[in-house]
Amino acid sequence: DTAVSQTPKYLVTQMGNDKSIKCEQNLGHDTMYWYKQDSKKFLKIMFSYNNKELIINETVPNRFSPKSPDKAHLNLHINSLELGDSAVYFCASSQKLRDRLFSGELFFGEGSRLTVL
Amino acid sequence: TQLLEQSPQFLSIQEGENLTVYCNSSSVFSSLQWYRQEPGEGPVLLVTVVTGGEVKKLKRLTFQFGDARKDSSLHITAAQPGDTGLYLCAGAVDRGSTLGRLYFGRGTQLTVWP
Numbered sequence: 001d002t003a004v005s006q007t008p009k010y011l012v013t014q015m016g017n018d019k020s021i022k023c024e025q026n027l028g029h030d031t032m033y034w035y036k037q038d039s040k041k042f043l044k045i046m047f048s049y050n051n052k053e054l055i056i057n058e059t060v061p062n063r064f065s066p067k068s069p070d071k072a073h074l075n076l077h078i079n080s081l082e083l084g085d086s087a088v089y090f091c092a093s094s095q096k097l098r099d100r101l102f103s104g105e106l107f108f109g110e111g112s113r114l115t116v117l
Numbered sequence: 118t119q120l121l122e123q124s125p126q127f128l129s130i131q132e133g134e135n136l137t138v139y140c141n142s143s144s145v146f147s148s149l150q151w152y153r154q155e156p157g158e159g160p161v162l163l164v165t166v167v168t169g170g171e172v173k174k175l176k177r178l179t180f181q182f183g184d185a186r187k188d189s190s191l192h193i194t195a196a197q198p199g200d201t202g203l204y205l206c207a208g209a210v211d212r213g214s215t216l217g218r219l220y221f222g223r224g225t226q227l228t229v230w231p
Contacts, residue, residue, distance in 0.1 A: 040223065041154075041223065043207075043221040045218060045219065048218075056218060090159050090160075106150075106152075106207075106219065108159025109159055110159055111157070111159055
């Protein structure tokens with residue numbers, strides 16, 4: 001069983017469209033994340049949820065909206081896609097933050113490669 | 118502003134050679150991790166270092182955390198083609214508005230030729 005799974009793995013769409021990426025983890029972790037990896041392989045955090053509560057919201061355009069229906073799922077919806085949104089988006093999870101301090105390791109999904117034409 | 122500077126960005130070596138990858142910052146980290154990422158996959162944790170001066174070994178890989186907890190290095194002895202991949206360092210800065218954040222370096226792409 002895959003620990004952190006995301007769908008779809010590949011997404012090709014036109015500029016201006018709306019798309020969603022789904023993520024599920026079966027590790028029993030309380031904390032989930034969305035990271036963006038650009039063409040130069042730089043990984044940058046976008047959002048973090050701890051037990052369905054948004055705790056990290058980096059400087060990300062409002063067009064990006066995360067949703068966590070339960071602690072095992074964290075989805076990412078992107079409105080009005082732009083060329084610059086093309087990247088690989090990684091979902092990750094980690095054990096519960098202790099006193100909001102990061103600890104443990106991040107378990108990443110395989111990534112969702114988004115290409116905006 | 119890039120919190121963690123990794124060097125070199127690219128490394129291409131022959132099988133059997135030794136190499137060192139560096140991760141430097143002006144910030145102090147509560148912990149630092151090294152991940153390895155292969156094409157089409159997500160990063161996978163190799164090691165976490167927490168104490169200044171700490172050295173950890175994982176087979177042919179040796180990880181060191183600087184005394185001041187601002188830098189780290191990864192040394193690979195007798196590299197093999199299977200070591201090929203993107204090596205990422207990541208630091209946790211647990212203070213103020215950065216609570217819970219893990220900052221990644223830009224990575225070192227290692228290619229080991231047979």
